[in-house]
Structure formats: C-alpha cells, structure tokens
Amino acid sequence: MRRNERARNRVIPIARMTLIQRYLFRQIALPVVGACASLAGIGILSQSLDQLEVIVERGQSVWVMLKLTLLAVPQLFAVILPIGLFVGALIALTRLQREQELTAAYASGMTRWRMIEPGARLAAIVAVVMLITNVLIQPWAQREARDQAFEIRTDLAALLVEEGRFVQGPNGLTVYVQEIEQNGLLKNLFIYIEDGDEVTTWDASEARFGRVDGQPVLTMQAGSWQQYSSAGVLQQLSFDRWVFQLAPYVTDTETVRYKPSDLYLDQLFDPSAQLIETAGSRGELLAEAHARLSSPLYALAAMAMALTAILGGAFSRTGYSGRIAKASAAFLLVRIVGYAVVAASAWNGWLNVFQYLLPIAATAVSLRLLFRALKPRRASGWSLSALKARVA
Structure with a gap:
C-alpha cells in the first residue's frame, strides 16, 4: 500500500x-x-x-x-x-x-x-x-x-504603350493606344513610323502583343495600313489581321541577373x-x-x-x-x-x-x-x- x-x-x-x-x-x-x-x-x-x-x-x-x-x-x-x-x-x-x-x-x-x-x-x-x-x-x-x-x-506592353498617350520608341516609332484592358488587349491602336522621307502608319481596332518563332510581334485586327513614300506616292490597304514585327524596335537580349x-x-x-x-x-x-x-x-x-x-x-x-x-x-x-x-x-x-x-x-x-x-x-x-x- x-x-x-x-x-x-x-x-x-x-x-x-x-x-x-x-x-x-x-x-x-x-x-x-x-x-x-x-x-x-x-x-x-x-x-x-x-x-x-x-x-x-x-x-x-x-x-x-x-x-x-x-x-x-x-x-x-x-x-x-x-x-x-x-x-x-x-x-x-x-x-x-x-x-x-x-x-x-x-x-x-x-x-x-x-x-x-x-x-x-x-x-x-x-x-x-x-x-x-x-x-x-x-x-x-x-x-x-x-x-x-x-x-x-x-514587358513590351509596358515599354511601348501607355493608355491615352503617344509613346515614342526607338527608330522613329510612335505608338498610341486609347484603352488597355486587364487581359492585355489593346483597343484603338495607332502606329506611326518615320524612316527618312518615308512615313508608314497602321491603325487597328484591336491588337495584342505576342511571339512568333521566338520573336516579339504585335498582332493587329481589323485595321488599315498607309505608306507615303519620298516620291509622293500614297499606298493604302485594309486588313483583317496583320502581324507587325517588333524585333527592330525592342532589345530582347536581356537575361535575369x-x-x-x-x-x-x-x-x-x-x-x-x-x-x-x-x-x-x-x-x-x-x-x-x-x-x-x-x-x-x-x-x-x-x-x-x-x-x-x-x-x-x-x-x-x-x-x-x-x-x-x-x-x-x-x-x-x-x-x-x-x-x-x-x-x-x-x-x-x-x-x-x-x-x-x-x-x-x-x-x-x-x-x-x-x-x-x-x-x-x-x-x-x-x-x-x-x-x-x-x-x-
């Protein structure tokens, strides 16, 4: 006990x-x-x-x-x-x-x-x-x-476009976008390129940045293209879809450090x-x-x-x-x-x-x-x- x-x-x-x-x-x-x-x-x-x-x-x-x-x-x-x-x-x-x-x-x-x-x-x-x-x-x-x-x-969208403003890029590139949606869709796009005496413009109702074969591109929908040459000739056409190459206007060789x-x-x-x-x-x-x-x-x-x-x-x-x-x-x-x-x-x-x-x-x-x-x-x-x- x-x-x-x-x-x-x-x-x-x-x-x-x-x-x-x-x-x-x-x-x-x-x-x-x-x-x-x-x-x-x-x-x-x-x-x-x-x-x-x-x-x-x-x-x-x-x-x-x-x-x-x-x-x-x-x-x-x-x-x-x-x-x-x-x-x-x-x-x-x-x-x-x-x-x-x-x-x-x-x-x-x-x-x-x-x-x-x-x-x-x-x-x-x-x-x-x-x-x-x-x-x-x-x-x-x-x-x-x-x-x-x-x-x-x-990001190309952040570098080349700003909603409601004309953004000047390299090599005579100017881009204007009226509206940028949250999903990255660009509304009412205008592109102006001046190369010497030659002027080229694009306008499109919609556009989106992307890549084709590893190269940056801008795919435009429902727009038109105009080019005024130094000889005084104006060329114009309409398109349903146009792939604009951005490689000459952006530096894409950076790497993460x-x-x-x-x-x-x-x-x-x-x-x-x-x-x-x-x-x-x-x-x-x-x-x-x-x-x-x-x-x-x-x-x-x-x-x-x-x-x-x-x-x-x-x-x-x-x-x-x-x-x-x-x-x-x-x-x-x-x-x-x-x-x-x-x-x-x-x-x-x-x-x-x-x-x-x-x-x-x-x-x-x-x-x-x-x-x-x-x-x-x-x-x-x-x-x-x-x-x-x-x-x-």
Whole structure:
C-alpha cells in the first residue's frame, strides 16, 4: 500500500508540471504570434507601398503587386521572427510575473529548467521555421520575384504603350493606344513610323502583343495600313489581321541577373564562374550562406534575453521597465553587431565564424545571468516541501 501511495505521489507532480508547462507555453506563444503577425503586417504594408510603381508606371494589375509583395515576406522573416519572439515573450512573461503565476509555478515544485522549458521550446520552433525559410522558401520566393520583375521590366506592353498617350520608341516609332484592358488587349491602336522621307502608319481596332518563332510581334485586327513614300506616292490597304514585327524596335537580349539572396545554399557554397561574375564575389556568397544558417540562433538569444529580463531579478509590483530597457538595448546591440559581422564577412572570410559565435555567446551569457538570479526566495504561505522542491 505504501509503495502504491508513493508511486501515485510521484506521478501527480509530474502530471501537474506537464499541465503547467503547457499553460505557460500557450500564454507565451499567443503574444509571440501576435507580435510576429503585427511586424509581418508592417513589412507587407511597406513592401506594398514600394510596389505601387508596378501599377502606376508599369500598368500591371493589383494581383501582380500583391504577388510581388508576398514573395518579399520570406526574406523579412530573419528580421521579423526574432524581434517578434523577443517582444511577445516580454509581454507574456511580464503579465505572468505581475499576476504571480510564475511564483505559483515555483511553489508547485517546478525546477529552473522546467520553468524555462516552454519558452525554450517555443524559441526552438521559431528557429526551425527560420531555418526552413532561409534554406528553402526564401531563395524560391526571391527567384520568383526576380523573374516576375524581369518580365515586367521587359514587358513590351509596358515599354511601348501607355493608355491615352503617344509613346515614342526607338527608330522613329510612335505608338498610341486609347484603352488597355486587364487581359492585355489593346483597343484603338495607332502606329506611326518615320524612316527618312518615308512615313508608314497602321491603325487597328484591336491588337495584342505576342511571339512568333521566338520573336516579339504585335498582332493587329481589323485595321488599315498607309505608306507615303519620298516620291509622293500614297499606298493604302485594309486588313483583317496583320502581324507587325517588333524585333527592330525592342532589345530582347536581356537575361535575369540573380543576387545572393536568390540563390540556394549549394550555389552559395559552390558557385559557378557565371554566378561569381553576375551575383557577387565568392566572399559575398559565403557570407550570405552563413548568415542564413546562423540567423535562426538569434531566436534562441531573443528568448534567453526575454527570460533574463523578467526572471533575472526580484519580483516587482511596479513593473520591470528598467530590466526590460536593458534587455532590449542588449538585444538591439547584438542584432546590429550581427549585421555588421555579416557585412564584414563578405571581405574577410574568417569572420564568418563570428556569425555563429555572437548569438551563441549572447544566449549563454543570458542563461548564466538567469540561473544566477533564479535562487529561492522566502515567501509567506509557502510550504516546506515547496521550498525544497524549488531548491532542487
């Protein structure tokens, strides 16, 4: 009977601690998700304002602007997630400490490691999400955005036509379009070409850009053609369909030039000669690769600093503004120095090791301060068993 009672007494505290840890995990995770979502919203808004040029000057649809905006978000995760984790953890831990829920958790017999385990797990999850994003999602999204931007920049409709205006192109070409529909159909097109003393014009009720045998063309429907030669002869004819060759008037030899942020890890660590020539030097590519692998470590540093800011001192009913300010300044300093190390690593390859050492050192120092401060404090109403369990 006594053995059964002892077994039950061992199981009950473990079950209670597991429930408390789940509660703490939820209480910390919700503010973290909210902070990350808010920062992501600010990033999306900023990107959308930058992409307004796509609609205003390039005549693209709202969907294209939205696509380019969303494709830029994965690259922001390396900045957004650690900050969101730090801010959300501070908010949650401050509330838990002020309402003495953490004190109650200590009184229930939770050890130091079990107290910080929910935050550590959340930080590990964020670090894994950042690593997957940096290695797989970011280069794919950046490539898609780069290809889309290249298509917009080389879009013949955007280069040669503008709704309601005469657009002058190369080699004496002038184009006017009364209306451009969302599907790319041109309404009431007029083309004027002056070649010395010879003038040629086309007008069509509808037209559309396309390619024939890889060459850019403009297919016109229901129009007419006029040509006035230097000899004073006027030629004219009507047509149902006319394919106008655009090759003499456009430069179609450009290719997509990728940047280091658009490349996958294998390309960064082992770049070809063409990538080194177009994307950047070998040092810049290596610095980008190590930055992607090391940036998830800042999630661990952010959580460690947040835990130290709230739990690394005595309980205070007036708040923790002083400790929070110090932790925020330390986190900001570590992150800025991290960016400086990335920039310096592009020209000094041996500095790449500090991309890993900096967040690891920040995490270690924070945990050291946290465990030094997490000592049992006397409190009225605590049982002797609870004090013994906390000391353990």
